Amino acid sequence: MIVFKSVSKSFKGFLAVKDVTCEIHDQEIFGLLGPNGAGKTTLIMTMATVYRPTKGEVIVEGHSASAEPGTVKSLIGISFQDPKYDRILSAREILEWHGKVTGVEKPVRDKRIDEVLGKFGLTAEARKRTWTLSGGTKKKIENAKVFVQRPKIAVFDEPTAYLDVPSRLMVWDMIDELRDEGSTVLLATNMMDEADRMSDRVGIMNKGEMAQVGEPAGLKGSLKGRDVIEMTLDLVIPELTSEVSKVEEVKEARFEGDTLKIVLSNGRGLLPYLINVVSAKGGKVQSVNLKEPSLEDVFLYYTGMKLS
Amino acid sequence: MSGKPSTLSVIWVLVERDLRTLVKSPFILINRTIFFLIQLFVFAALVSKLATALGFNYFDFYSVGAVVSTITSIAFIIGEDLFEEEELGLLDYLLSLPFGHSLFVIGRALGGAVRGLIYVTPMMILVAYVDGYFSPVGVAGSLAIIFVLATGISGLSITLAMMIRNANRFDIVIALAELATVRVSAAIYPLVYMPKVLQPIASYSPVTSASDLVRAIVLPGYTAGAYETVVLLLFVGIFFGLGSAFLFRKIEGGRFE
Numbered sequence: 056m057i058v059f060k061s062v063s064k065s066f067k068g069f070l071a072v073k074d075v076t077c078e079i080h081d082q083e084i085f086g087l088l089g090p091n092g093a094g095k096t097t098l099i100m101t102m103a104t105v106y107r108p109t110k111g112e113v114i115v116e117g118h119s120a121s122a123e124p125g126t127v128k129s130l131i132g133i134s135f136q137d138p139k140y141d142r143i144l145s146a147r148e149i150l151e152w153h154g155k156v157t158g159v160e161k162p163v164r165d166k167r168i169d170e171v172l173g174k175f176g177l178t179a180e181a182r183k184r185t186w187t188l189s190g191g192t193k194k195k196i197e198n199a200k201v202f203v204q205r206p207k208i209a210v211f212d213e214p215t216a217y218l219d220v221p222s223r224l225m226v227w228d229m230i231d232e233l234r235d236e237g238s239t240v241l242l243a244t245n246m247m248d249e250a251d252r253m254s255d256r257v258g259i260m261n262k263g264e265m266a267q268v269g270e271p272a273g274l275k276g277s278l279k280g281r282d283v284i285e286m287t288l289d290l291v292i293p294e295l296t297s298e299v300s301k302v303e304e305v306k307e308a309r310f311e312g313d314t315l316k317i318v319l320s321n322g323r324g325l326l327p328y329l330i331n332v333v334s335a336k337g338g339k340v341q342s343v344n345l346k347e348p349s350l351e352d353v354f355l356y357y358t359g360m361k362l363s
Numbered sequence: 364m365s366g367k368p369s370t371l372s373v374i375w376v377l378v379e380r381d382l383r384t385l386v387k388s389p390f391i392l393i394n395r396t397i398f399f400l401i402q403l404f405v406f407a408a409l410v411s412k413l414a415t416a417l418g419f420n421y422f423d424f425y426s427v428g429a430v431v432s433t434i435t436s437i438a439f440i441i442g443e444d445l446f447e448e449e450e451l452g453l454l455d456y457l458l459s460l461p462f463g464h465s466l467f468v469i470g471r472a473l474g475g476a477v478r479g480l481i482y483v484t485p486m487m488i489l490v491a492y493v494d495g496y497f498s499p500v501g502v503a504g505s506l507a508i509i510f511v512l513a514t515g516i517s518g519l520s521i522t523l524a525m526m527i528r529n530a531n532r533f534d535i536v537i538a539l540a541e542l543a544t545v546r547v548s549a550a551i552y553p554l555v556y557m558p559k560v561l562q563p564i565a566s567y568s569p570v571t572s573a574s575d576l577v578r579a580i581v582l583p584g585y586t587a588g589a590y591e592t593v594v595l596l597l598f599v600g601i602f603f604g605l606g607s608a609f610l611f612r613k614i615e616g617g618r619f620e
Contacts (some may be wrong), residue, residue: 100459102458104458104459105458105615106454106615107615124463125367125462125463126367126462128459128460128461128462129367129461131454131459133459134453135452135456137452138451139451139452139455140453140456140458141383141384141453143384143387143388144383144384144387148383152376152379152380152383152596154482155368155372155376155379156368156373156377156460156461156462157368157460157461158367158368158372158461179444184387237400
């Protein structure tokens with residue numbers, strides 16, 4: 056388990072992380088969301104002992120990151136947002152060195168390197184200097200470091216940035232596999248579909264603070280009155296708007312052309328009842344569209360941001 | 364799952380990283396070797412002819428000093444490497460790996476020294492040959508002295524990097540430090556011919572000590588012993604300690620400044 060206890064981190068007076076308190080459970084995938092500059096990377100680096108907290112404490116598997124940095128670092132593997140390795144070296148050399156320095160025994164290391172390079176389709180390029188490779192390939196090598204290490208706590212910062220769709224799916228599967236083998240995964244991302252698909256729980260950071268923590272479904276459900284049902288009818292029945300508005304969960308109902316648009320909470324649960332109301336007034340439903348809040352809506356709500 | 368590697372394996376892996384990057388840059392090795400050969404066979408041979416009139420074999424004297432000053436210059440590079448790693452964000456990665464900051468400095472200083480030793484080993488063998496010295500044990504002993512000096516210079520370079528924390532300022536300071544350690548020493552000219560005011564400073568220089576110790580092994584008529592050894596070891600101890608235990612321990616990721 057990872058415990059952040061009132062963690063703050065400032066750089067020359069600028070407070071990058073403000074009083075963050077949060078727990079990450081064993082073997083969960085914890086999605087860390089937030090706009091650029093929200094403090095995600097600073098929080099991760101504080102956990103990894105690269106930065107020292109200005110205030111508060113991070114406890115990793117029962118060890119204080121400040122008092123026992125060596126032990127904490129031996130539990131953590133990080134795939135950085137921007138690839139960080141010697142670009143004069145080849146992918147195989149980078150992975151060999153990383154495996155060696157993180158204590159992966161040679162026979163296991165060799166096997167894992169071959170496996171990971173194979174999965175990423177990098178076997179043919181494994182001996183080329185990495186500075187000659189594309190951005191996506193460099194990113195795969197950065198991720199591969201953690202898959203070779205297989206640490207107790209695996210941190211991925213934007214793991215699928217620059218990657219094509221098959222590679223993204225591959226990385227997601229490999230992260231799932233890592234968790235199934237016993238790792239706890241901290242996934243920092245700006246991609247809401249990635250966070251929604253991968254995370255058991257998410258934490259939303261904004262301006263250095265942890266604005267909200269919860270399961271994606273729970274957070275989406277917490278946005279009351281944001282479901283939208285659009286029912287296209289065979290004819291416009293004006294009194295339907297007042298009839299539907301009698302339902303407590305309905306915030307708004309109006310016709311847009313021949314479509315009855317209802318803004319409400321719990322749209323999925325109330326849909327059968329609302330269809331019955333329409334039928335009782337002599338209307339025929341030709342099509343229905345239910346739109347529920349996405350994790351993107353949750354993100355925008357808690358960060359106070361708007362889509363341009 | 365991965366584990367926590369032993370202290371020795373961490374030091375070795377850090378040294379190995381410097382060696383891996385070294386073999387990928389043969390151009391630097393070739394460049395330094397050509398520079399050394401020109402200094403030895405053009406500059407030293409020429410000055411030696413002028414100095415012969417004084418009854419002094421400058422070529423032999425200079426040949427040893429050239430090896431010592433070459434490794435001094437190479438060992439200073441480690442500080443520049445740290446700034447480069449900081450700029451590329453590599454330092455964050457290195458600091459996140461499972462070893463302490465002190466071990467990191469020790470590994471880097473030793474890596475810098477081993478890298479330097481690889482550069483100068485062929486030069487030292489060549490110098491021993493042209494100076495007419497053929498004992499492999501003596502050459503190995505000379506290389507050991509040079510290696511000790513290089514670890515101290517690497518420690519000094521890391522210490523300066525941690526104190527200055529600005530790449531541009533570091534470049535200037537390191538150029539001056541290199542100039543001072545090599546020029547204010549008995550590496551390339553005898554102490555007696557130096558300005559009187561600089562002689563006492565040069566006599567405390569680790570570069571002087573290393574040069575004198577190697578000359579005492581390779582060249583007939585030169586002596587050196589306990590004093591030079593103590594100066595050299597003190598220098599290494601101080602800058603290893605300053606760099607690792609005192610200054611680098613406080614470093615964090617991100618930018619140095």
